Structure formats: C-alpha cells, structure tokens
Amino acid sequence: MLACIADPHGSEPRGERPPKVWDETLPWWDDTRAQLRRAFDGGPETPAQMPFPCYEANLGAWARRQAHEAAVHRVDAELAGERDATTFDTAFAADGVDEALSMIIHRRSADWSALGASGTVLVHAEDARRLWSLTLTPGQPPALTGPAEPDVTLSGGADAVYKRLWRRPADVSITGDATLLDPLETP
Incomplete structure (x- = not known):
C-alpha cells in the first residue's frame, strides 16, 4: 500500500517485499505499520493508486476495501474454528x-x-x-x-x-x- 501512496497515478503497485530472514521480519513489519499509520493520518482523500477502476483512487477507498476483506476472512476463520460468526x-x-x-x-x-x-x-x-x-x-x-x-x-x-x-x-x-x-x- 505504501507504493500505492508513493505513486498514486502509477499502474503497477509494487511494494517492498518482507525480508526472507525471520529475525528481520518483525522489525520490518513494525516499521511498515508505522509508515502506514502516518500515511493514513493524511485523511481519506489522500491520493493512492487503486488497482480496481471502479473505486476512487484514495486512502478512503483502500480503508473500505480492506475493512470488508478482513471482515469476510474473520467470518471464515470463525466458521473454520466451528465458532459462531461475528455479527457486524x-x-x-x-x-x-x-x-x-x-x-x-x-x-x-x-x-x-x-x-x-x-x-x-x-x-x-x-x-x-x-x-x-x-x-x-x-x-x-x-x-x-x-x-x-x-x-x-x-x-x-x-x-x-x-x-x-x-x-x-x-x-x-x-x-x-x-x-x-x-x-x-x-x-
């Protein structure tokens, strides 16, 4: 997502890949998460490349898409664990x-x-x-x-x-x- 923010009008969002060495992965993730939090401080209208043409190219659209993606996968995890699915x-x-x-x-x-x-x-x-x-x-x-x-x-x-x-x-x-x-x- 950071690549989509850095190049909001690009056509190929290619972000940095996580390190292959496990001991480097958590620090990389913490740094990336902190960068994303700072980016989202810019507000929902901040331009960001969106690979789906029917969405607006901004952080608000990314937040919406990711919220629903995570919600559906949460239901999947709960059902796989034979638990009642969350009621949204x-x-x-x-x-x-x-x-x-x-x-x-x-x-x-x-x-x-x-x-x-x-x-x-x-x-x-x-x-x-x-x-x-x-x-x-x-x-x-x-x-x-x-x-x-x-x-x-x-x-x-x-x-x-x-x-x-x-x-x-x-x-x-x-x-x-x-x-x-x-x-x-x-x-």
Whole structure:
C-alpha cells in the first residue's frame, strides 16, 4: 500500500517485499505499520493508486476495501474454528452489501458474454432500511437501477445479506427465482 501512496497515478503497485530472514521480519513489519499509520493520518482523500477502476483512487477507498476483506476472512476463520460468526454492525454490513453490489461483482468477470440471466433482483437489508435493485441483461454486467418489480428478492438483516452475498452461511429470505442471485456472487 505504501507504493500505492508513493505513486498514486502509477499502474503497477509494487511494494517492498518482507525480508526472507525471520529475525528481520518483525522489525520490518513494525516499521511498515508505522509508515502506514502516518500515511493514513493524511485523511481519506489522500491520493493512492487503486488497482480496481471502479473505486476512487484514495486512502478512503483502500480503508473500505480492506475493512470488508478482513471482515469476510474473520467470518471464515470463525466458521473454520466451528465458532459462531461475528455479527457486524448494521451500518458496516450495509456498506459491505453496497460495496459487493456496486463494485465487487463487476470485478468478478471481465467477460460477461456468458451471462444468460435476465431479470430484476431486489436486495433488502431490512434493519438498515436500504434497498438495491439490479437488472440482469444477457451478456452484460448487473446494473444498479431504480425500483422495479423484482423477479427475486434477497432480504434479511444487513449482516445476513452481507454474508450471503459473500457466499457465507446466513439466515436470509429468498423469494422468486434464486438462480438470478448467481451473477451477484462475489469472487
């Protein structure tokens, strides 16, 4: 990430690799962490190269992306340890749903020509009082659209919808043609 901050308009983020000698790794990590903390003191609008074109190229976008990446992997670790998965704060989970539907699914496939699904999907994070409506058109990526009569509705608490979109166990309600949710699955 330090390389992305140092060269915010570059095209190839290549950062320093950790030392190969174990005794040098922890001091390197501590120094790198301190540099990152200082960099984040610049605020969310600080320019930073972002390898995903649908995100703004700044530290705020990096923080958002990394927060959701870490959250999903936390759920994975808890489930692997046969523990109950963390329940995320409603606002955070709703933001994760928004990120998955507005940005992540578009990274899933560079070639949408094989998408044959057609219809409207309504995603409802009930406790967050947020709705997302997506239109599926054969050969094109899903598009966020205004309200329409859905062919399938995915609903539940923001935490459950967030986890379901990331293909983790979740208590959600699905009404309609559930196969229309397949193109919305995250990578």
